[in-house]
Amino acid sequence: MVKAVVIGAAGGIGQPLSLLLKQSTLISELALYDVVNAPGVAADISHINTPAKVTGYLPKEDGLAKALQGADIIVIPAGVPRKPGMTRDDLFNINAGIVRDLAVKIAEVSPKAFILVISNPVNSTVPIVAEVLKKKGVFDPKRLFGVTTLDVVRASTFVSEAAGKPEDSLSFRIPVIGGHSGVTIVPLLSQTSPSIAVDQQKIEELTNRIQFGGDEVVKAKDGAGSATLSMAYAGARFATAVLEAAAGKKSDFPEMGYVHLSADEAGAKEVTSVIGNSTSFFSVPLELGPNGVEKILPLGKLSEYEQGLLKKAVEDLGGNIGKGVAFVESSK
Ligand code: NAI
Numbered sequence: 001m002v003k004a005v006v007i008g009a010a011g012g013i014g015q016p017l018s019l020l021l022k023q024s025t026l027i028s029e030l031a032l033y034d035v036v037n038a039p040g041v042a043a044d045i046s047h048i049n050t051p052a053k054v055t056g057y058l059p060k061e062d063g064l065a066k067a068l069q070g071a072d073i074i075v076i077p078a079g080v081p082r083k084p085g086m087t088r089d090d091l092f093n094i095n096a097g098i099v100r101d102l103a104v105k106i107a108e109v110s111p112k113a114f115i116l117v118i119s120n121p122v123n124s125t126v127p128i129v130a131e132v133l134k135k136k137g138v139f140d141p142k143r144l145f146g147v148t149t150l151d152v153v154r155a156s157t158f159v160s161e162a163a164g165k166p167e168d169s170l171s172f173r174i175p176v177i178g179g180h181s182g183v184t185i186v187p188l189l190s191q192t193s194p195s196i197a198v199d200q201q202k203i204e205e206l207t208n209r210i211q212f213g214g215d216e217v218v219k220a221k222d223g224a225g226s227a228t229l230s231m232a233y234a235g236a237r238f239a240t241a242v243l244e245a246a247a248g249k250k251s252d253f254p255e256m257g258y259v260h261l262s263a264d265e266a267g268a269k270e271v272t273s274v275i276g277n278s279t280s281f282f283s284v285p286l287e288l289g290p291n292g293v294e295k296i297l298p299l300g301k302l303s304e305y306e307q308g309l310l311k312k313a314v315e316d317l318g319g320n321i322g323k324g325v326a327f328v329e330s331s332k
Helices: 014-022 038-046 060-068 088-109 122-135 149-162 166-171 200-221 229-246 265-275 304-330
Strands: 003-007 029-033 053-057 073-076 114-117 144-146 176-178 185-187 255-260 281-289 292-296
Touching: 003 014, 003 060, 014 029, 014 038, 014 229, 029 038, 029 060, 038 053, 053 060, 060 088, 073 088, 073 229, 088 114, 088 122, 088 304, 114 122, 114 229, 122 144, 122 255, 122 281, 122 304, 149 166, 149 176, 149 185, 149 200, 149 229, 149 255, 176 304, 185 200, 185 304, 200 304, 229 255, 229 281, 229 292, 255 292, 265 281, 265 292, 265 304, 281 304
Parallel strands: 003 029, 003 073, 029 053, 073 114, 114 144
Antiparallel strands: 144 255, 176 185, 176 281, 255 281, 281 292
């Protein structure tokens, strides 16, 4: 019996994500929480004839605590999305407070659940959740993830197109490490499997498109928000991977996730030897298991170009992580 909770379930990501999770036979109960319209979304989705029982909650009558009660996995796409001209970091002022307050409740009600953070800026919101959980004495780095799967999904799509094989996009695997924002996103195209024959100019074009692919959507939506449907797909894919591993299924390939490197000391040591010492959170290839992160897998061999990307990414990430930590420290 698995209870999944979506926080921000009435939003652009939350609705299709809830729909996709309702299709999962791994989930027996799906609790939807939002500050608006969650009971409506829940009523709608509850008519789908898959096993999960669906419930919807608003803030009144301690709805968040009720939604979180007995949760096994919590997915958080709550907060505001970008408008044209905004970076993910511009969202910090609003989303940091939202995520902090949600984390306080999670720490109190369901501290053992897997927590998957989608709300941007992921580079900072995940450290915020970690700091709140630490303060409450319930931080388990194996169970907290920033969802960076959309970058991996985009990489498979763009690379398969560049290789002239869009019909094979599902089988193209590209590790994407680092963070989830602009230059902190580091696609390791030299490790593309199956390998592709493209020149350095194309590598740089592809890298740039994967790093800034979100901007294409923000621009096309012209003020109506950022990626929601592709994000819902990516979020459901990562949540499914976590739940399948929890149920004892071995995965065919590693998923990437933005985790605290203490989740696996031995794996972290190897990763740190590649990226340098200066980051606590990083998106890395993961072996998932019954307790969340089983192993942080090696990053493999990087090209010189990728090493340059990594240097810049680590620099920026340090600031993003520090901002999240400082925010919680300065909160009452
Ligand atoms: P949206 O505005 O359509 O939906 C957000 C939902 O959160 C709304 O329904 C809103 O009522 C709800 N909400 C606000 N405060 C809340 C609170 N305190 N408790 C519960 N719910 C609350 O936004 P959208 O497009 O769904 O994006 C959500 C977040 O996901 C944004 O921060 C966005 O930047 C981020 N995002 C992350 C991606 C990633 O790859 N990790 C990709 C795309 C977006």
